[in-house]
Amino acid sequence: MSATPSLLEALKQRGIRVTPQRAIILNAVEQMHGHMTAEQIYDQVQRVNSYINLATVYRTLELLRQLDLVTEADMGAGAMHYALHTHATHHHAVCRTCGRSIEFPHELLTPLIDALHNRYQFRADADHIVIFGWCDDCASHLPPVQT
Ligand SMILES: [Zn+2]
Numbered sequence: 222m223s224a225t226p227s228l229l230e231a232l233k234q235r236g237i238r239v240t241p242q243r244a245i246i247l248n249a250v251e252q253m254h255g256h257m258t259a260e261q262i263y264d265q266v267q268r269v270n271s272y273i274n275l276a277t278v279y280r281t282l283e284l285l286r287q288l289d290l291v292t293e294a295d296m297g298a299g300a301m302h303y304a305l306h307t308h309a310t311h312h313h314a315v316c317r318t319c320g321r322s323i324e325f326p327h328e329l330l331t332p333l334i335d336a337l338h339n340r341y342q343f344r345a346d347a348d349h350i351v352i353f354g355w356c357d358d359c360a361s362h363l364p365p366v367q368t
């Protein structure tokens with residue numbers, strides 16, 4: 222494990238009061254080691270304290286996102302997926318048909334990010350990108366492309 226401070230410490234360092242409920246949520250987030258949906262965190266939290274509701278989980282995740290401690294990615298069908306910022310920067314290619322997600326490393330994206338910056342002085346917000354398409358299995362069932 223790295224020596225990065227816990228989420229609890231990270232919030233305290235920023236002067237944010239951490240309620241016992243919030244501490245339980247932070248702990249659950251850390252135990253997910255990277256990938257999670259709000260519902261998965263909610264399930265985990267419910268085992269510790271069944272009084273914590275989903276809205277509190279969402280609010281805590283939103284706070285972590287604003288503080289840049291987690292990144293979120295929209296995996297389609299309204300499923301937001303969160304990752305700890307300490308988790309290596311990664312992206313997803315998600316199949317529109319079966320929902321399978323291929324995780325790919327940041328270096329595949331860096332030529333595009335560099336080109337956007339060099340040509341257009343555009344700074345891509347590309348911490349956690351989702352590209353939609355079709356996996357190999359599902360692509361073979363697509364209708365042929367009309368030309
Ligand atoms: Zn991810």
Ligand SMILES: [Zn+2]
Nearest residue numbers: 316319356359
């Ligand atoms: Zn598929």
